[in-house]
Amino acid sequence: MFTGIVSGLGRITEVVALGDGASHGKRLVVAVPPGYLADVQPGDSIALNGACMTVTAFGADGGWFSVDVSAESLDKTAGLASPGPVNLEKALRAHDRLGGHLVSGHVDGLGTVTHFAAVGESWELRIAAPRALGRYLAYKGSITVNGVSLTVNRVSDSADATEISINLIPHTLQHTTLGLLATGARVNLEIDLIARYVERMLGEK
Numbered sequence: 781m782f783t784g785i786v787s788g789l790g791r792i793t794e795v796v797a798l799g800d801g802a803s804h805g806k807r808l809v810v811a812v813p814p815g816y817l818a819d820v821q822p823g824d825s826i827a828l829n830g831a832c833m834t835v836t837a838f839g840a841d842g843g844w845f846s847v848d849v850s851a852e853s854l855d856k857t858a859g860l861a862s863p864g865p866v867n868l869e870k871a872l873r874a875h876d877r878l879g880g881h882l883v884s885g886h887v888d889g890l891g892t893v894t895h896f897a898a899v900g901e902s903w904e905l906r907i908a909a910p911r912a913l914g915r916y917l918a919y920k921g922s923i924t925v926n927g928v929s930l931t932v933n934r935v936s937d938s939a940d941a942t943e944i945s946i947n948l949i950p951h952t953l954q955h956t957t958l959g960l961l962a963t964g965a966r967v968n969l970e971i972d973l974i975a976r977y978v979e980r981m982l983g984e985k
Contacts (some may be wrong), residue, residue, distance in 0.1 A: 781871065781872040781882060781883065781884060781885075781982060782872055782883040782884070782885050783832040783872055783876070783878055783881065783929060784869070784880035784881050784883045784884060784922075784924045784927065784929025784930075785869065785879040785929060786867045786868065786869055786927060786955060786956045787816075787867060787868060787869050787870055788812060788813050788816050788869075789813070789866075789867065789868065789943060789955070789956070789957065790811060790812045790813075790816075790865070790866050790867075790868045791810065791863070791864065791866065792808050792809070792828075792860070792862070792863045792864055792865075792866055793809050793811050793824070793844065793863055794808070794863070795807075795808055795809075795861065795862060802851065805849050805850040805928045806848075806854060806861065807836075807846055807849075808828070808833075808846060808860065809846050810828065810844060810868075811843060811844045812843065812844060812845065812868065814843070816842075816932060817842045817868075817946070820835060820870065821847065822833070822836065822837065822843070824870070825870075825943070826847075826868055826869065827867075827869040827883075827885045827925075827927050828847070828860060828866045828867070828868065828927070829857070829860060829866045829867050829927050829957070829968050830858045830867070830883075830924050830925070830926050830927030830928075830969075831857050831885060831886075831887050831927075831968060831969040832871075832884070832885025832886065832933070832962070833847035833849065849960070854932070856890075858890055858926075858965075858966035858967060859926065860907055863868060863878060863881070864955065865959065865960065867927040867956050867957050868927075876960060878933075880922070880929025881922040881924075881972060881973075882973045882974065883924050883929065883970060885970075886970060887967055887968045887969065888970050888971050889910040889913050889969050890910070890911070890966050890967065890968065890969065891907040891908060891909045891910070891966070891967045891968075891969045892907065892964065892966060893905065893906070893907055893964060893966075893967060894906045894907065894908050894943060895963065896961055896962060896963060899947070901949075902947050902949050902950065903948045904946070904948075904951060905925075905945070905946045905947075905958070906944065906946075907925065907943065907944055907967060908941040908943050909942045909969055910941065910942075910944070911937075911939070911940055911941055911943060912967060913971055914937055914942030915979060916934075916972060916975040916976065916979060917932055917935050917942055917972035918935060918975070919933070920932065920933075921975065922972045923944065923946070923969065923970070923971065923972065924968075924969065924970035925946070925968070925969060926956070926957065926967050926968050927968070928956050928958060929947075930946045930952075930953065931946065931947075932945070932946060933945045933946060933947055950961075
């Protein structure tokens with residue numbers, strides 16, 4: 781489990797194919813800030829851009845770790861198939877503060893940035909989410925975008941998509957990779973965990 785509060789900025793420095801076929805995944809080497817891995821062990825979970833991954837190895841200096849990503853995961857996520865910056869979050873511990881919301885680290889769908897512009901001291905981010913996720917998106921509800929817990933300010937449904945509007949404060953832009961987004965960018969989305977179960981229970985009735 782995670783909270784959607786990014787605990788560090790990493791960078792994918794190497795992407796190594798685990799086989800020759802399309803069904804093979806890739807091994808990612810991720811550089812991290814100094815000391816970031818001090819309390820991490822092999823087998824621990826770290827979310828990369830909101831996707832939960834298992835740590836398989838460390839650098840001797842603690843400056844990097846590696847994960848193996850299946851072809852299925854690569855097909856269902858954005859930002860993990862090539863070198864570049866990623867948001868990092870270690871798995872939630874029982875005594876940690878729940879600063880964001882309950883996040884599983886399982887990407888539910890890919891969204892597309894439709895608008896990203898300054899509004900006063902903040903920035904407005906609009907994302908077109910798959911229409912199938914629209915029922916889980918609500919005004920003042922929670923959404924995870926590339927691993928960042930955010931609050932939905934506006935929801936607009938159309939025939940083929942649900943567009944949400946989110947306000948990003950300067951702190952979020954400075955401490956996550958969201959400040960690097962541009963119109964047309966693909967982002968990982970995870971819907972609110974509680975909304976998922978509520979929809980299931982009400983749907984059966």
